Amino acid sequence: MLSVLDLFRVGMGPSSSHTVGPMRIAKRFLREASKTGFLSQAARVEVELQGSLALTGVGHGTDKAVILGLLGYDPETADPDAAEAAFHSTIREKSLALYNGPGVAFSAVKDILYRGDLVPELHPNGMALRLFADADASEPIFERVYYSTGGGFIASARRLSRPAKGDVVDDRVRSPHAFGSAAELLSLCDQSGLSIRRLMLVNEDQRRAREDTLAQLDHITDTMLACIDRGLDTEGILPGGLEVKRRAPELYRKLKTGAGVNEREALFDWLNVYAMAVNEENAAGGRVVTAPTNGAAGILPAVLRHYCCDDDGVPVRAKTQRFLLVAGGIGLLYKQRASISGAEMGCQGEVGVACSMAAGGLAAVWGATPVQCLAAAEIGMEHNLGLTCDPVGGLVQVPCIERNAIGTVKAVNAARLALHQEGQGKVSLDQVIETMRQTGLDMSSKYKETSQGGLAVNVVAC
Numbered sequence: 001m002l003s004v005l006d007l008f009r010v011g012m013g014p015s016s017s018h019t020v021g022p023m024r025i026a027k028r029f030l031r032e033a034s035k036t037g038f039l040s041q042a043a044r045v046e047v048e049l050q051g052s053l054a055l056t057g058v059g060h061g062t063d064k065a066v067i068l069g070l071l072g073y074d075p076e077t078a079d080p081d082a083a084e085a086a087f088h089s090t091i092r093e094k095s096l097a098l099y100n101g102p103g104v105a106f107s108a109v110k111d112i113l114y115r116g117d118l119v120p121e122l123h124p125n126g127m128a129l130r131l132f133a134d135a136d137a138s139e140p141i142f143e144r145v146y147y148s149t150g151g152g153f154i155a156s157a158r159r160l161s162r163p164a165k166g167d168v169v170d171d172r173v174r175s176p177h178a179f180g181s182a183a184e185l186l187s188l189c190d191q192s193g194l195s196i197r198r199l200m201l202v203n204e205d206q207r208r209a210r211e212d213t214l215a216q217l218d219h220i221t222d223t224m225l226a227c228i229d230r231g232l233d234t235e236g237i238l239p240g241g242l243e244v245k246r247r248a249p250e251l252y253r254k255l256k257t258g259a260g261v262n263e264r265e266a267l268f269d270w271l272n273v274y275a276m277a278v279n280e281e282n283a284a285g286g287r288v289v290t291a292p293t294n295g296a297a298g299i300l301p302a303v304l305r306h307y308c309c310d311d312d313g314v315p316v317r318a319k320t321q322r323f324l325l326v327a328g329g330i331g332l333l334y335k336q337r338a339s340i341s342g343a344e345m346g347c348q349g350e351v352g353v354a355c356s357m358a359a360g361g362l363a364a365v366w367g368a369t370p371v372q373c374l375a376a377a378e379i380g381m382e383h384n385l386g387l388t389c390d391p392v393g394g395l396v397q398v399p400c401i402e403r404n405a406i407g408t409v410k411a412v413n414a415a416r417l418a419l420h421q422e423g424q425g426k427v428s429l430d431q432v433i434e435t436m437r438q439t440g441l442d443m444s445s446k447y448k449e450t451s452q453g454g455l456a457v458n459v460v461a462c
């Protein structure tokens with residue numbers, strides 16, 4: 001079992017798989033090189049981005065993420081402004097101080113290779129890193145291959161090629177209520193008499209003190225809410241050249257003045273504005289929480305802000321903790337049984353999963369039974385099956401920002417539908433997760449974070 005806190009990570013935009021993961025990989029590579037003694041001998045570093053990382057790497061800011069990781073930045077703690085300045089100084093100076101190692105000459109054009117023609121077998125987001133003892137040497141002294149497997153998770157080639165291993169996480173902990181499927185989760189709730197929230201908490205207790213888990217969940221909530229606030233407050237054009245205007249601040253101003261407040265549809269406006277605020281921040285490289293990914297980071301915060309906070313936006317901790325624990329439990333099912341990577345599953349694996357998690361979490365906040373919570377999660381995914389990933393210009397902006405707004409409204413509706421039914425309905429959550437997985441495998445690579453199909457080819461990016 002993974003921890004729910006593995007799923008919700010504080011990181012930088014615009015992409016968990018193409019920004020957060022590569023940054024973590026670069027730093028991990030240098031730690032391994034240091035352990036083996038090769039780092040101190042390095043005179044050059046080379047990073048080869050493979051598959052989807054190469055095809056949408058520039059738009060997703062992968063080059064910047066790699067450089068920041070090599071400089072020793074962590075996505076969790078990096079100050080976006082300081083990181084931006086360090087990145088530009090590296091490019092300008094053409095030199096890079098390797099984390100815990102020597103300074104080397106560095107050219108982003110020469111030393112970051114984009115191999116979109118290489119489709120790695122283990123996962124479409126491959127990254128090979130090499131150290132050379134001499135600036136002109138062709139044979140590396142140290143080389144490793146890693147994969148960014150979605151949601152900021154990373155895996156080494158060695159680990160991913162061994163069944164039952166996978167991502168680099170602390171998997172030594174035995175959860176007392178370990179579950180590998182939604183059916184097992186329901187059965188454990190039934191046998192123990194625990195709600196999903198309590199069961200998740202008992203599992204987390206094996207990893208850390210209860211108060212630490214709750215404090216970390218509160219930190220996640222606060223980071224989500226701070227992101228919404230920044231997004232509601234920041235005007236301007238998003239970076240990347242698509243000239244996409246931030247829309248959340250203007251809509252928020254309208255809503256605050258009370259325009260349209262009596263319209264029944266005002267609910268949609270509030271959900272939309274919160275989701276767009278987060279995704280506009282994400283597109284600008286701001287601080288967001290992977291929920292479960294950066295591209296889909298707006299849905300959970302929007303639902304949390306609207307349904308788990310008071311009228312002044314102050315979080316009601318009992319509600320926010322319940323929401324995140326249940327949504328996190330559902331997210332773990334997708335992570336463990338399928339994938340949350342757009343490069344593997346298309347957008348159904350990002351926005352679809354976030355919608356499903358939010359629906360289940362909201363149903364729990366509304367007092368649903370475990371069966372109803374998982375029914376909500378099932379409905380949240382069922383109507384996102386087949387959703388493709390085709391970001392225009394390789395940027396996490398169109399369709400991603402609006403797609404989060406739509407996904408938020410869908411999640412609330414899914415929770416409503418589930419509350420009005422007794423049992424789980426015709427389709428189980430396990431069946432819909434397996435359907436998502438099979439659909440993702442069958443989907444053409446054009447629609448899996450490569451920007452080679454769909455809107456990405458029909459909308460001219462310049």
Ligand code: SF4
Pocket residue numbers: 295296342346347348350351388389390391395396397399400403449
């Ligand atoms: S289309 Fe969906 S999966 Fe693709 S980058 Fe945008 S949010 Fe992520």
